[in-house]
Amino acid sequence: MKFNTKTIHGGQEHDKAYGAVMPPIYQTSTYAQSTPGGHKGFEYSRSQNPTRSALENALASIENGNFGLAFGSGLAAIDAVMKLLNPGDEVISTNDLYGGSYRLFTSIFERFGIKFHFVGMENAANIENYVNDNTKLIWVETPTNPMMNIIDIKAAAKIAKKHDLILTVDNTFATPYLQQPLDLGADIVMHSATKYLGGHSDVVMGALVVKDKDLADKLYFIQNASGAVCGPQDSFLVLRGIKTLHIRMQRHCENGRAVAEYLNNHPKIENVYWPGFESHPNHDIAKSQMNDFGGMVSFTTKGNSYEDAIKIVENLKVFTLAESLGGVESLAGHPASMTHASIPKEEREKTGVVDSLIRLSVGIEDEADLLEDLKQAIG
Numbered sequence: 577m578k579f580n581t582k583t584i585h586g587g588q589e590h591d592k593a594y595g596a597v598m599p600p601i602y603q604t605s606t607y608a609q610s611t612p613g614g615h616k617g618f619e620y621s622r623s624q625n626p627t628r629s630a631l632e633n634a635l636a637s638i639e640n641g642n643f644g645l646a647f648g649s650g651l652a653a654i655d656a657v658m659k660l661l662n663p664g665d666e667v668i669s670t671n672d673l674y675g676g677s678y679r680l681f682t683s684i685f686e687r688f689g690i691k692f693h694f695v696g697m698e699n700a701a702n703i704e705n706y707v708n709d710n711t712k713l714i715w716v717e718t719p720t721n722p723m724m725n726i727i728d729i730k731a732a733a734k735i736a737k738k739h740d741l742i743l744t745v746d747n748t749f750a751t752p753y754l755q756q757p758l759d760l761g762a763d764i765v766m767h768s769a770t771k772y773l774g775g776h777s778d779v780v781m782g783a784l785v786v787k788d789k790d791l792a793d794k795l796y797f798i799q800n801a802s803g804a805v806c807g808p809q810d811s812f813l814v815l816r817g818i819k820t821l822h823i824r825m826q827r828h829c830e831n832g833r834a835v836a837e838y839l840n841n842h843p844k845i846e847n848v849y850w851p852g853f854e855s856h857p858n859h860d861i862a863k864s865q866m867n868d869f870g871g872m873v874s875f876t877t878k879g880n881s882y883e884d885a886i887k888i889v890e891n892l893k894v895f896t897l898a899e900s901l902g903g904v905e906s907l908a909g910h911p912a913s914m915t916h917a918s919i920p921k922e923e924r925e926k927t928g929v930v931d932s933l934i935r936l937s938v939g940i941e942d943e944a945d946l947l948e949d950l951k952q953a954i955g
Protein backbone atom coordinates (compact mmCIF):
# COMPACT_ATOMS: atom_id res chain seq x y z
CA MET A 577 0.00 0.00 0.00
CA LYS A 578 1.37 3.46 -0.91
CA PHE A 579 1.67 6.19 1.73
CA ASN A 580 -1.24 8.28 0.43
CA THR A 581 -3.53 5.25 0.76
CA LYS A 582 -2.10 4.21 4.12
CA THR A 583 -3.09 7.53 5.70
CA ILE A 584 -6.71 6.61 4.96
CA HIS A 585 -6.80 2.81 5.18
CA GLY A 586 -3.56 1.68 6.85
CA GLY A 587 -4.19 -0.68 9.76
CA GLN A 588 -7.91 0.08 9.62
CA GLU A 589 -10.90 -2.23 9.51
CA HIS A 590 -14.56 -1.33 9.60
CA ASP A 591 -16.30 -1.47 12.96
CA LYS A 592 -17.26 -5.04 13.75
CA ALA A 593 -20.53 -4.24 15.52
CA TYR A 594 -22.36 -2.12 12.91
CA GLY A 595 -19.89 -1.64 10.07
CA ALA A 596 -19.33 2.04 10.89
CA VAL A 597 -16.80 3.34 8.38
CA MET A 598 -15.20 5.65 10.95
CA PRO A 599 -14.23 3.95 14.22
CA PRO A 600 -16.72 4.89 16.95
CA ILE A 601 -15.56 6.85 19.97
CA TYR A 602 -15.65 4.14 22.63
CA GLN A 603 -16.26 6.44 25.57
CA THR A 604 -15.94 3.72 28.17
CA SER A 605 -13.49 2.95 30.95
CA THR A 606 -14.31 -0.75 31.26
CA TYR A 607 -15.65 -3.80 29.37
CA ALA A 608 -18.05 -6.55 30.40
CA GLN A 609 -16.52 -9.99 31.03
CA SER A 610 -18.49 -13.23 30.72
CA THR A 611 -16.32 -14.97 33.29
CA PRO A 612 -13.18 -13.61 35.05
CA GLY A 613 -10.72 -12.99 32.21
CA GLY A 614 -13.39 -13.78 29.60
CA HIS A 615 -13.26 -10.61 27.47
CA LYS A 616 -12.83 -9.56 23.83
CA GLY A 617 -9.31 -8.17 24.18
CA PHE A 618 -10.39 -5.09 26.12
CA GLU A 619 -10.43 -4.99 29.92
CA TYR A 620 -9.85 -1.43 31.08
CA SER A 621 -9.26 1.69 28.98
CA ARG A 622 -5.85 2.55 30.42
CA SER A 623 -4.70 -0.81 29.08
CA GLN A 624 -6.66 -0.85 25.80
CA ASN A 625 -9.44 1.09 24.13
CA PRO A 626 -10.80 0.25 20.66
CA THR A 627 -10.66 3.87 19.39
CA ARG A 628 -7.10 4.21 20.64
CA SER A 629 -6.22 0.84 19.09
CA ALA A 630 -7.55 2.01 15.71
CA LEU A 631 -5.33 5.08 15.97
CA GLU A 632 -2.32 3.05 17.13
CA ASN A 633 -2.69 0.73 14.15
CA ALA A 634 -2.87 3.73 11.81
CA LEU A 635 0.27 5.22 13.40
CA ALA A 636 2.17 1.95 12.95
CA SER A 637 1.07 1.80 9.32
CA ILE A 638 2.09 5.32 8.27
CA GLU A 639 5.50 5.02 9.95
CA ASN A 640 6.19 1.59 8.42
CA GLY A 641 6.34 0.07 11.89
CA ASN A 642 4.60 -2.91 13.45
CA PHE A 643 3.40 -1.38 16.72
CA GLY A 644 1.99 2.06 17.57
CA LEU A 645 1.41 3.50 21.04
CA ALA A 646 -0.55 6.68 21.72
CA PHE A 647 -0.04 8.90 24.78
CA GLY A 648 -1.65 11.91 26.42
CA SER A 649 0.98 14.27 24.97
CA GLY A 650 4.26 14.25 23.08
CA LEU A 651 6.11 14.66 26.35
CA ALA A 652 4.28 11.67 27.84
CA ALA A 653 5.56 9.62 24.88
CA ILE A 654 9.14 10.83 25.48
CA ASP A 655 8.72 10.10 29.19
CA ALA A 656 7.81 6.49 28.31
CA VAL A 657 10.95 6.09 26.18
CA MET A 658 13.17 7.38 28.99
CA LYS A 659 11.60 4.88 31.40
CA LEU A 660 13.27 2.12 29.37
CA LEU A 661 16.48 3.29 31.08
CA ASN A 662 17.98 2.71 34.53
CA PRO A 663 19.99 4.95 36.88
CA GLY A 664 23.55 5.23 35.58
CA ASP A 665 22.54 4.96 31.94
CA GLU A 666 23.58 7.70 29.54
CA VAL A 667 21.80 9.35 26.62
CA ILE A 668 23.32 11.25 23.71
CA SER A 669 20.83 13.88 22.59
CA THR A 670 20.61 16.51 19.87
CA ASN A 671 21.63 19.88 21.39
CA ASP A 672 19.13 22.04 19.45
CA LEU A 673 15.94 20.36 20.56
CA TYR A 674 12.39 21.01 21.65
CA GLY A 675 12.55 22.95 24.94
CA GLY A 676 10.11 20.63 26.69
CA SER A 677 12.24 17.59 25.86
CA TYR A 678 15.29 19.37 27.28
CA ARG A 679 13.35 20.27 30.43
CA LEU A 680 12.11 16.69 30.90
CA PHE A 681 15.62 15.28 30.45
CA THR A 682 17.46 17.75 32.69
CA SER A 683 14.85 18.57 35.36
CA ILE A 684 13.35 15.12 35.85
CA PHE A 685 15.38 12.24 34.44
CA GLU A 686 18.75 13.62 35.56
CA ARG A 687 17.34 13.49 39.12
CA PHE A 688 16.77 9.77 38.60
CA GLY A 689 20.42 9.25 37.74
CA ILE A 690 20.30 9.32 33.95
CA LYS A 691 23.04 11.34 32.32
CA PHE A 692 22.46 13.39 29.15
CA HIS A 693 25.04 14.64 26.67
CA PHE A 694 23.70 17.43 24.43
CA VAL A 695 25.66 17.22 21.24
CA GLY A 696 25.75 19.06 17.91
CA MET A 697 24.84 16.25 15.54
CA GLU A 698 24.98 18.13 12.21
CA ASN A 699 28.08 16.03 11.74
CA ALA A 700 26.73 12.66 12.90
CA ALA A 701 30.23 11.27 13.48
CA ASN A 702 30.30 13.59 16.50
CA ILE A 703 27.87 11.24 18.27
CA GLU A 704 30.45 8.50 18.56
CA ASN A 705 32.78 10.70 20.66
CA TYR A 706 30.26 10.48 23.51
CA VAL A 707 29.63 6.72 23.46
CA ASN A 708 30.87 4.82 26.52
CA ASP A 709 29.91 1.62 28.37
CA ASN A 710 26.93 3.33 30.02
CA THR A 711 25.44 4.76 26.83
CA LYS A 712 22.04 3.25 26.09
CA LEU A 713 20.14 5.61 23.86
CA ILE A 714 20.57 8.23 21.13
CA TRP A 715 17.91 10.95 20.90
CA VAL A 716 17.68 12.62 17.51
CA GLU A 717 15.36 15.46 16.52
CA THR A 718 15.47 16.40 12.82
CA PRO A 719 14.74 18.96 11.47
CA THR A 720 15.53 20.70 14.76
CA ASN A 721 13.49 23.34 16.50
CA PRO A 722 13.82 26.26 15.80
CA MET A 723 17.09 26.29 13.79
CA MET A 724 16.06 23.71 11.19
CA ASN A 725 19.31 21.75 11.46
CA ILE A 726 19.31 18.39 9.72
CA ILE A 727 20.76 15.23 11.25
CA ASP A 728 21.73 12.20 9.17
CA ILE A 729 19.46 9.44 10.53
CA LYS A 730 21.19 6.62 8.62
CA ALA A 731 24.59 7.65 9.98
CA ALA A 732 23.17 7.87 13.53
CA ALA A 733 21.60 4.42 13.05
CA LYS A 734 24.96 2.96 12.04
CA ILE A 735 26.53 4.21 15.27
CA ALA A 736 23.54 2.93 17.28
CA LYS A 737 23.81 -0.54 15.72
CA LYS A 738 27.57 -0.72 16.22
CA HIS A 739 27.27 0.00 19.96
CA ASP A 740 23.90 -1.68 20.54
CA LEU A 741 22.08 1.55 21.42
CA ILE A 742 18.43 2.46 20.97
CA LEU A 743 18.01 5.17 18.35
CA THR A 744 14.92 7.32 18.83
CA VAL A 745 13.92 9.97 16.31
CA ASP A 746 11.49 12.78 17.13
CA ASN A 747 9.72 12.97 13.76
CA THR A 748 7.29 15.74 14.74
CA PHE A 749 8.54 18.38 12.25
CA ALA A 750 8.92 16.08 9.26
CA THR A 751 6.03 13.61 9.71
CA PRO A 752 6.13 10.25 7.90
CA TYR A 753 4.98 12.03 4.73
CA LEU A 754 8.47 13.51 4.49
CA GLN A 755 10.68 11.12 6.43
CA GLN A 756 10.38 7.54 7.69
CA PRO A 757 13.04 7.01 10.36
CA LEU A 758 12.33 3.29 10.95
CA ASP A 759 13.24 2.61 7.32
CA LEU A 760 16.48 4.54 7.86
CA GLY A 761 17.44 2.33 10.82
CA ALA A 762 15.86 4.03 13.85
CA ASP A 763 14.38 1.81 16.59
CA ILE A 764 11.68 4.18 17.87
CA VAL A 765 9.85 7.04 16.14
CA MET A 766 8.32 9.63 18.43
CA HIS A 767 5.67 12.25 17.60
CA SER A 768 3.99 15.15 19.19
CA ALA A 769 0.73 14.25 17.42
CA THR A 770 -0.46 17.63 18.68
CA LYS A 771 1.27 19.08 15.62
CA TYR A 772 1.02 17.80 12.02
CA LEU A 773 -0.56 14.39 12.70
CA GLY A 774 -3.56 15.97 14.45
CA GLY A 775 -3.08 18.93 12.16
CA HIS A 776 -5.91 21.17 13.36
CA SER A 777 -4.60 22.60 16.65
CA ASP A 778 -7.46 21.01 18.56
CA VAL A 779 -5.80 18.19 20.49
CA VAL A 780 -2.67 17.41 22.55
CA MET A 781 -1.27 13.92 22.01
CA GLY A 782 1.92 11.90 21.65
CA ALA A 783 2.90 8.73 19.83
CA LEU A 784 5.59 6.10 19.51
CA VAL A 785 6.05 3.58 16.70
CA VAL A 786 8.46 0.62 16.65
CA LYS A 787 9.14 -2.44 14.51
CA ASP A 788 10.58 -4.75 17.16
CA LYS A 789 8.15 -6.85 19.25
CA ASP A 790 10.40 -6.92 22.35
CA LEU A 791 10.75 -3.16 22.40
CA ALA A 792 7.00 -2.77 21.76
CA ASP A 793 6.24 -5.05 24.73
CA LYS A 794 8.48 -3.01 27.02
CA LEU A 795 6.92 0.27 25.88
CA TYR A 796 3.42 -1.14 26.18
CA PHE A 797 4.22 -2.24 29.73
CA ILE A 798 5.35 1.32 30.54
CA GLN A 799 2.34 2.87 28.78
CA ASN A 800 -0.01 0.78 30.90
CA ALA A 801 2.01 0.89 34.13
CA SER A 802 2.68 4.64 34.05
CA GLY A 803 -0.73 5.39 32.58
CA ALA A 804 -0.18 8.51 30.46
CA VAL A 805 -2.68 7.39 27.81
CA CYS A 806 -4.91 9.54 25.61
CA GLY A 807 -8.69 9.39 25.62
CA PRO A 808 -10.97 7.99 22.92
CA GLN A 809 -12.24 11.40 21.75
CA ASP A 810 -8.69 12.64 21.15
CA SER A 811 -7.81 9.32 19.47
CA PHE A 812 -10.70 9.86 17.07
CA LEU A 813 -9.57 13.40 16.27
CA VAL A 814 -5.99 12.40 15.48
CA LEU A 815 -7.14 9.43 13.41
CA ARG A 816 -9.29 11.84 11.45
CA GLY A 817 -6.33 14.22 11.11
CA ILE A 818 -4.09 11.48 9.73
CA LYS A 819 -6.54 10.84 6.88
CA THR A 820 -5.61 14.18 5.30
CA LEU A 821 -1.95 14.25 6.37
CA HIS A 822 -0.60 13.75 2.85
CA ILE A 823 -2.62 16.53 1.22
CA ARG A 824 -2.03 18.94 4.09
CA MET A 825 1.72 18.23 4.04
CA GLN A 826 1.90 18.75 0.30
CA ARG A 827 0.45 22.24 0.73
CA HIS A 828 2.55 22.97 3.86
CA CYS A 829 5.62 22.19 1.76
CA GLU A 830 4.52 24.33 -1.20
CA ASN A 831 3.68 27.30 1.02
CA GLY A 832 6.81 26.75 3.14
CA ARG A 833 8.95 26.97 0.00
CA ALA A 834 7.17 30.14 -1.18
CA VAL A 835 7.59 31.82 2.23
CA ALA A 836 11.25 30.78 2.54
CA GLU A 837 12.05 32.13 -0.93
CA TYR A 838 10.11 35.34 -0.34
CA LEU A 839 11.97 36.03 2.92
CA ASN A 840 15.31 35.11 1.35
CA ASN A 841 14.84 37.89 -1.23
CA HIS A 842 13.60 40.49 1.27
CA PRO A 843 16.02 43.38 1.86
CA LYS A 844 15.21 43.61 5.60
CA ILE A 845 15.79 39.90 6.29
CA GLU A 846 19.21 38.62 7.33
CA ASN A 847 19.10 34.79 7.55
CA VAL A 848 16.42 32.31 6.53
CA TYR A 849 16.59 28.80 7.98
CA TRP A 850 14.92 26.22 5.75
CA PRO A 851 16.50 22.91 4.67
CA GLY A 852 15.35 23.34 1.06
CA PHE A 853 18.01 25.94 0.28
CA GLU A 854 21.08 24.58 -1.48
CA SER A 855 23.10 26.78 0.88
CA HIS A 856 21.69 24.95 3.95
CA PRO A 857 24.71 23.15 5.48
CA ASN A 858 22.99 19.73 5.39
CA HIS A 859 20.83 20.27 2.31
CA ASP A 860 22.16 17.07 0.70
CA ILE A 861 21.22 14.96 3.73
CA ALA A 862 17.79 16.62 3.83
CA LYS A 863 17.36 15.78 0.15
CA SER A 864 18.35 12.17 0.66
CA GLN A 865 16.27 11.42 3.77
CA MET A 866 13.23 13.68 3.21
CA ASN A 867 10.75 13.76 0.33
CA ASP A 868 10.36 17.55 0.59
CA PHE A 869 11.32 20.24 3.10
CA GLY A 870 8.22 20.90 5.18
CA GLY A 871 6.39 23.99 6.34
CA MET A 872 8.66 25.23 9.13
CA VAL A 873 10.76 28.32 8.37
CA SER A 874 12.80 30.48 10.78
CA PHE A 875 14.40 33.84 10.01
CA THR A 876 16.24 36.81 11.51
CA THR A 877 16.08 40.49 10.57
CA LYS A 878 18.94 42.79 9.55
CA GLY A 879 20.26 44.58 12.62
CA ASN A 880 19.00 41.76 14.85
CA SER A 881 16.74 44.00 16.90
CA TYR A 882 14.46 42.46 19.52
CA GLU A 883 11.98 45.34 19.06
CA ASP A 884 11.80 44.89 15.27
CA ALA A 885 11.01 41.19 15.68
CA ILE A 886 8.29 41.90 18.24
CA LYS A 887 6.78 44.50 15.90
CA ILE A 888 6.71 42.00 13.03
CA VAL A 889 4.96 39.26 15.02
CA GLU A 890 2.47 41.82 16.40
CA ASN A 891 1.76 43.18 12.90
CA LEU A 892 0.99 39.80 11.35
CA LYS A 893 -2.72 39.29 10.62
CA VAL A 894 -3.07 35.99 8.75
CA PHE A 895 -0.28 34.39 10.81
CA THR A 896 -1.38 34.08 14.45
CA LEU A 897 1.16 34.80 17.17
CA ALA A 898 1.03 31.58 19.19
CA GLU A 899 2.97 28.61 20.52
CA SER A 900 2.78 25.28 18.68
CA LEU A 901 2.94 24.37 15.00
CA GLY A 902 1.68 21.97 12.39
CA GLY A 903 -1.95 23.09 12.19
CA VAL A 904 -3.78 24.13 9.03
CA GLU A 905 -3.49 27.78 10.13
CA SER A 906 -0.21 29.70 9.91
CA LEU A 907 1.44 30.56 13.22
CA ALA A 908 4.38 32.76 14.15
CA GLY A 909 6.50 32.58 17.27
CA HIS A 910 9.34 34.59 18.78
CA PRO A 911 11.55 31.99 20.49
CA ALA A 912 13.67 34.47 22.51
CA SER A 913 10.59 35.77 24.35
CA MET A 914 8.38 32.66 24.13
CA THR A 915 9.60 29.05 23.87
CA HIS A 916 13.24 29.82 24.77
CA ALA A 917 12.68 32.68 27.23
CA SER A 918 13.76 30.54 30.17
CA ILE A 919 17.17 29.85 28.61
CA PRO A 920 19.80 32.52 29.41
CA LYS A 921 20.52 34.82 26.43
CA GLU A 922 24.14 33.64 26.12
CA GLU A 923 23.08 30.00 26.11
CA ARG A 924 20.31 30.37 23.54
CA GLU A 925 22.49 32.49 21.25
CA LYS A 926 25.03 29.65 21.09
CA THR A 927 22.51 27.59 19.10
CA GLY A 928 21.36 30.59 17.02
CA VAL A 929 18.28 31.67 18.96
CA VAL A 930 19.10 35.37 18.70
CA ASP A 931 16.81 38.31 19.59
CA SER A 932 15.33 38.78 16.12
CA LEU A 933 14.70 35.09 15.36
CA ILE A 934 11.12 34.42 14.29
CA ARG A 935 9.77 30.92 13.69
CA LEU A 936 6.92 30.36 11.26
CA SER A 937 4.67 27.33 11.01
CA VAL A 938 3.42 27.91 7.49
CA GLY A 939 -0.18 26.75 7.14
CA ILE A 940 -2.25 25.74 4.16
CA GLU A 941 -3.95 29.08 3.39
CA ASP A 942 -3.58 30.72 -0.01
CA GLU A 943 0.08 31.45 -0.70
CA ALA A 944 -0.64 35.02 -1.92
CA ASP A 945 -2.32 35.95 1.37
CA LEU A 946 0.61 34.62 3.39
CA LEU A 947 3.18 36.55 1.35
CA GLU A 948 1.05 39.71 1.46
CA ASP A 949 0.81 39.37 5.26
CA LEU A 950 4.58 39.03 5.64
CA LYS A 951 5.08 42.00 3.33
CA GLN A 952 2.86 44.33 5.36
CA ALA A 953 4.21 43.08 8.71
CA ILE A 954 7.90 43.41 7.82
CA GLY A 955 7.24 46.72 6.06
Ligand SMILES: *Cc1c(COP(=O)(O)O)cnc(C)c1O
Nearest residue numbers: 649650651674676748768770781
Ligand atom coordinates in the same frame (compact mmCIF):
# COMPACT_ATOMS: atom_id res chain seq x y z
C1 LIG B 1 5.53 20.00 20.66
C2 LIG B 1 6.71 19.13 20.56
C3 LIG B 1 6.99 18.14 21.52
C4 LIG B 1 6.13 17.95 22.76
O1 LIG B 1 4.87 17.52 22.44
P1 LIG B 1 3.53 17.89 23.31
O2 LIG B 1 2.47 17.24 22.54
O3 LIG B 1 3.45 19.38 23.36
O4 LIG B 1 3.75 17.30 24.66
C5 LIG B 1 8.09 17.33 21.31
N1 LIG B 1 8.90 17.50 20.24
C6 LIG B 1 8.66 18.44 19.31
C7 LIG B 1 9.59 18.57 18.15
C8 LIG B 1 7.57 19.28 19.43
O5 LIG B 1 7.37 20.24 18.52
